[in-house]
Amino acid sequence: MKPIISRIQRDDDNDWLAISDLMTGLMTLFLLVAIMYMRQSSAQSPTTVDVPTISPQEIYRQQIYEALKREFENDLSEWQAEIEPKTLIFRFNEPDVLFAQGSAELQPRFQKILENFFPRYLSVLEPFFRDSQNRDIIEEVRIEGHTSSEWNADTLPREAYINNMRLSQERTLEVVDFCLRLSGIETYFDWIQGHVTGRGMSSSRSIPTEDGREDKDASRRVEFAVHLRDDELPVKIVPDSPANGVRL
Numbered sequence: 001m002k003p004i005i006s007r008i009q010r011d012d013d014n015d016w017l018a019i020s021d022l023m024t025g026l027m028t029l030f031l032l033v034a035i036m037y038m039r040q041s042s043a044q045s046p047t048t049v050d051v052p053t054i055s056p057q058e059i060y061r062q063q064i065y066e067a068l069k070r071e072f073e074n075d076l077s078e079w080q081a082e083i084e085p086k087t088l089i090f091r092f093n094e095p096d097v098l099f100a101q102g103s104a105e106l107q108p109r110f111q112k113i114l115e116n117f118f119p120r121y122l123s124v125l126e127p128f129f130r131d132s133q134n135r136d137i138i139e140e141v142r143i144e145g146h147t148s149s150e151w152n153a154d155t156l157p158r159e160a161y162i163n164n165m166r167l168s169q170e171r172t173l174e175v176v177d178f179c180l181r182l183s184g185i186e187t188y189f190d191w192i193q194g195h196v197t198g199r200g201m202s203s204s205r206s207i208p209t210e211d212g213r214e215d216k217d218a219s220r221r222v223e224f225a226v227h228l229r230d231d232e233l234p235v236k237i238v239p240d241s242p243a244n245g246v247r248l
Contacts, residue, residue: 060128060137064088065083065088067127068088069083071123072120079092080094080097087225088225090121090225091222091223095217102167104171106174111178118185119182125141125226129195139229140196140197141195141224141226142197143175143199143223143225144172144222144225145198145222146168146203146205146219146221146222147167147168147203147220148203148217148219149216150164151163161202165200165202168200168201171222172198172200180196206219
């Protein structure tokens, strides 16, 4: 009996070894398939994702636009004004409110608007030039006077352009002079001397209608434009603005 039992035990051991070898082979095959799948997925999915970069100028431009919008959004309609987010141009559009036709004298209504607007405008911009590390974020605030191409009917185009250039420069000077005489801007005057400029543009940047012709009313306008530095700027958190009471 002992030889038979011994033979049966050996047969059972061989069966278990065969099953063990089969399971090992299946696990190895599964592991190889898993590795191949992981490699294929890795090849199809890039390990890095391209994220669009935003320049410091764009960050500051958006901050300044939002600050101006918060401060003046309730005044724009009454003043016939608008703010362009991409250029930071604050534009006064109503020519009859600004100057009489052919004149450089400020209309009384425009004087009232400037009295309200300019001190608040500087207050909004102050956080962007008061901090010592951000003092040069704003390179220039440019006040521009624009005219249409019109002059007298019998005036040649060249003479009309020169006459409008002279008129736009006189109007710009009147706006700058009036703003710099306002009370409440004394604390900004040192900064104003190095950053606020005025330019008469004649009809060089007239505004077209939808069909491409000159919109003569829209071309007669006054603009305040913030220009940022073009070189590399550090990204800093701008402190709370007294004009809007929020952190930018």
